[in-house]
Amino acid sequence: MRAGSTGDVVRLLDEMTDGERRACFPELQLLRKELRADLWSGAARRACPALQVAGAGCQTGAAAVATWLSANDMRWWQAASEVLLDVLGDRDPTWLADLAHRLAGRPMTARVPYALMAGLVRLSGCAVPTTEAYVHGWLQDIGSIWPTGDTVTDRLRKDPHLAELVAALFETRDVGGWLGWPDEGPNSWTYALPQLTREGRLDRVAVVDACVARLLRGGRPADQRAFLKLLTALDLGPDEQRARIADWIALCSDAPSTVAAHAQSVLGTLALDGELAVRDLAEASVAVLFRSEKKLVRAQLVLLGKILGRDPSGADELLPAVAQAFGHDDTDTQKRALKLVERHLGDLDTLGDSARVRAELVDATTQLSPGLRQRAEQLLDVAPQEPVHDAHTVHEEVLPPAPRPTRLAPAPRSAAELAEEVGALLAADGDVSAFERALDGLVRHAHQDSAGLIDALRPVVARCWWYEPDQLYIGKDNFFRESPHGLEVVLAALFDEVSTETLHRAVSRGSTYGHCPHSGLSRAVEARLWEAAYRIRTQPLPFLLATPTWSTGLLEPDELIARLDAYNKMGVRPGPADLAQALLRVRRDDRAAAEDAARAARKMGTAEADRLARWLTTAEPSPSTRRRTSGPRILLEFGEVPVRHADFPPEFRHLWQPVSFFTNRWHCRHWDESERQHWTAVVPGRPELVAGRLLRDISTVAVDDSRGGTAVLPALAEAHGEPGEAVHLGVAYGLGARHPEDRLAAVDALLVLAARGRLDADRLAADLGELMQSGAVKPLRLAEAIRTAAATGAYATLWSVLRGTLPILLAPLAADGAVKPVRGLGDLLAVAAECAERSGARGDLPHLGRTADRRGSSRLVTEARRLRDALGQGAMEPGGDGERAA
Structure with missing residues (x-):
């Protein structure tokens, strides 16, 4: 074994009795302990494969052999599966079956070779295991077509356990990577499985049902994409689609957007062909219109418009479903839904239950934005349920309670x-x-x-x-x-x-x-x-x-x-x-x-x-700051803080040294977010000192689309002490982050600052405007963050920020009508209009009039006009500038 002579080990094992083999095992354990001290040495690489063979041959219990073969220190230098099968092949088939299932039941991290497990199944004639390790091994083995030259389809045709393993495939996690590659052709699973159903080697109904069930169950995005691709490749016929209407409705409700879009298209086709009952269409519509994805919602509204245009008799069931979109975050979607109700409201007069439907629509209007709500109330001929904002209306701002520090409990006594x-x-x-x-x-x-x-x-x-x-x-x-x-x-x-x-x-x-x-x-x-x-x-x-x-x-x-x-x-x-x-x-x-x-x-x-x-008795002076730009980034440099260094050991003196993102190295080992939560407690009461040193990291969530950099923002907002330029700039970057969880952390920080009365809205507005001009923050992402914050009821707070940000973005459009607006500005104006309507804001906004008077009906122009109406500015006179100071 020390020489790595695996063949000699097999020969010696063949010549030994069971008793002699068992007697050798204690010495094998000693050798294993010796090798385990340095698994990466040449001696270990030579001896471990032979040691694995000897240990498998010198034990008689299936459980002991399974433990030996799957041990952590055996996984790196394993013997060939053919050699192990040769040593174990003379055992009783029942024993071999037990070993096969024990090895298949080990976690995938044990790295038990599939060839070994499959060989034991073949020798024992037992039922094939359907564990995660075995199915993943089978997937990889079938997909490895290069050594043989045949295709995935050919190899599946020859597999004696095809039906059992394909059924297990739909129950196994994290198989999307293998199912989705290659994309197409005979070597792809999405070609092979439908082909085998056409040949009758697989039960088509069972495969389709299992695929739909897997999509209903959910899972990782890679798995969902792979099974959706397989379902599309199965090319279900009309009868198969009709038989699963309940499944399509469920997928429309809860599945990821790509899967929901497929289910929506199937139901849409059935509805346009007259194969979908009105009640089922209404149920599916409620599910889709409740979702946040604007593309899905708008597609459903278009479908409902077509169906109602063809046959108005379903208006009593479909119009209440349309009203589900009245509560959508996107006001443009609300407007589309209201227009659809306007177009088909008269159809209710010919139906027997029109009073009930009108009452449902009236109840739904409370979810509309204030401007659309007035229009809906006029349409439905009901008295306004809320007073319209005027100059004397006082908006009641809703902010989270300001966080209060708590005393630390004493250390545990026991x-x-x-x-x-x-x-x-x-x-x-x-x-x-x-x-x-x-x-x-x-x-x-x-x-x-x-x-x-x-x-x-x-x-x-x-x-x-x-x-x-x-x-x-x-x-x-x-x-x-x-x-x-x-x-x-x-x-x-x-x-x-x-x-x-x-x-x-x-x-x-x-x-x-x-x-x-x-x-x-x-x-x-x-x-x-x-x-x-x-x-x-x-x-x-x-x-x-x-x-x-x-x-x-x-x-x-x-x-x-x-x-x-x-x-x-x-x-x-x-x-x-x-x-x-x-x-x-x-x-x-x-x-x-x-x-x-x-x-x-x-x-x-x-x-x-x-x-x-x-x-x-010594007041600590604040460091000097300098605002610098680096590409799209805006960063701050801090000068040295003059303190009495003799009162602090050397490791603490770095706190007062100058910080420059252009001379200091910023590629470092401090990538772990869990470390940073302690940094605010190093210098409590000085949030600027911490924020300034983390500003580059925070900026990456917006500029580089990284993840997790804003986790420290809520702690900085809650910190004792006055937040300044660095904290506000960090919040600005966070509001433009790529990932929703990072934007949410920035929203939390913004609301905490506002609740504590420490939000400098003008400073934050100027930072956001400058960052959007440089391209560091995208208006569409900012609109999503502001919409999330406004949903808490902080409309006046958010308007105070947008009031200073929007003129910076609108100025180029007012100066030159040919300037192309930045992408997402219409969405930002929509959120601003929502905040202005709900907070009762009034007054002029620089450059808004010229934008609202642009030609066309684009989202930008429509929302600019809506904001202008909400602010009570009035339309710009021809030839006038319409730009009074805010």
């Missing part, structure tokens, strides 16, 4: 409770409060009873890779020398899994990474964690000084003074990083309270208390 909280943090990153409580709890319990703490934490750290006894891939000390990895370095120090020398080097030298805009914040967090781990190993602290009082990260001065006094009485030397972090967190905005606390600190007579007194 080691068992602390272990639970630490386990939760390791499984999913918690907020600052949970992290700080857990860190302080680890320090406290390590000082009081380290043995009891270790016993309580042992089940928690058992899941950590560095706690494994035979760790193979990377040195633990190197891992923690590069980064503390949150609480893990403290836990590793408790369990003696990182050396004291490594911790001392990290504490004395700090981070080894180069300077980037984030380094000041990250180095402060890392220095404190390394120091806590080192002190646990050398001089345990009774508690931490820097544990904040509030969830925002602020620390009350009297609490810090009490902690320093306790340290002094116990003769404990504070950790430099912990003390520095405590100084940065101590509250200083109440000058009178800060002066009182400084006097109390001076009375203590210690060096640390004197540092606190100096810090409390």
Whole structure:
């Protein structure tokens, strides 16, 4: 085996009895343990395949052999499946069947070869497994047509288990990548499966039903695309389509847009051919018109218009369905639906139940935008249900309650409770409060009873890779020398899994990474964690000084003074990083309270208390800023902040160094979003300092279509302290983000700023206008974000922003009528009109009149006229400029 002579191993196994084989197994285990110490060595690569064969041959239980063959350390250097089948082939067929199903039941990460599983099925004659691992292996094996030269269709024809495995295919996850490639031809699955149904080798009804059921069940986009393509390739006939009307309606309601569009087209064809009952069409229409995709909604309205134009007798069932679109976010869609109701409202007079239908339509008009609602109320001859806004109408703005900071609960008193909280943090990153409580709890319990703490934490750290006894891939000390990895370095120090020398080097030298805009914040967090781990190993602290009082990260001065006094009485030397972090967190905005606390600190007579007194009585100056552009980006550069550096260790001095996105490196290792949630608590009360260092990262969500960069914006909006240019610029980028979840984070930040009375609408409006002019923010994305924010009821807040943004975009159109408007400006005007209508805004908007008086009926012109009417500007006189100051 050490020589890698697999053939000799097979020969020796053939000459041995079962008893002799079992007697050899303990030595095989010893060799396996030896090789596992360095799986990437040449010796391991040579010996592991032969060792796998020997272990499979020297065990008699199917369960033991399955465990041996699928072990983690066996997956990298495996023996050929033909050799393993030769060694195992003389076993009883029942035993082979048991082994085949056990191997097929292993997760795909075990990388059990399909050839081995299929060979065992062939030798045993058992039923074919239909597990995820087996079906994926079968897919890959059938799709690998190059060695044989035949096609996927040919190979499927020869498969003895075709029906069973095709049926399992529709029940298996993540198969879209194999089904969707290649796109077409005899080597594609979307050609082969329909062809086999035509040949009668597969039951067509079963395949169609399974495909539709898979689409109904949902799944990953790649799977949905592949099964939709297969369903399209099956080319269902009219009878097959009629038999599944309920399925098409369900797909219209809940499926992804591409699948829903296919179901919609099928139902549309049936409806136009007179093969779909009016009630079914109404049910499908309600499902489609409830969706947010404008393309689907408009296509359904067009279909309903055609059906009602052909046969008005279905108006009593179809018009209430049309009214479902009255609640759509897009006002243009609302207008299309209202026009359709206007066109066919008279058809109700010939029907017996017209009063009921009119009552339903009246109820639905409450969902329309104010301008359209008045038109609908006139159409239906009902009294207005809400007063029309006039100059004396007061709009009641709806904003979320301003977030209030909460006090941190004390650290868990028992080691068992602390272990639970630490386990939760390791499984999913918690907020600052949970992290700080857990860190302080680890320090406290390590000082009081380290043995009891270790016993309580042992089940928690058992899941950590560095706690494994035979760790193979990377040195633990190197891992923690590069980064503390949150609480893990403290836990590793408790369990003696990182050396004291490594911790001392990290504490004395700090981070080894180069300077980037984030380094000041990250180095402060890392220095404190390394120091806590080192002190646990050398001089345990009774508690931490820097544990904040509030969830925002602020620390009350009297609490810090009490902690320093306790340290002094116990003769404990504070950790430099912990003390520095405590100084940065101590509250200083109440000058009178800060002066009182400084006097109390001076009375203590210690060096640390004197540092606190100096810090409390010194106002930190704001850094100078400079606005710079880089391509479409607008960024800020910060000058150096003059502070007394002697009061802070070297790792903290980076916080006050200049930040330039043109000289500092910005490609760095700080890509993990979970790290950034702690940065706002490094310097609580200074959101600008954090936002300025993250501005480049935030801008990527709009400029580079990246994901996740805006997660920090709500925390910056909630932070104690005054938000300035950097925070507002970050929100502007977030509102133009590519991905909806990033836009939602920016919307949250905007609403929080407004609720706290700290939103500078003029500043945000100017930033948005400038970013849209440069192309960094697209109006269509901004319109979606504003629409989401306005849906909460903050119409006046959003109008205050749009009022300053729109003139910047409309100015070029007013100056030159031939200028082509930017894409999405019509959508932005529609949202602005909605906000103006609902908030009762009045007054002139620069350049709006000239845009509204442009020729044509484009979305831009239509919405500009609607906004002009909402603001009460009136039409522009011919030859006049119509542009009065707002």
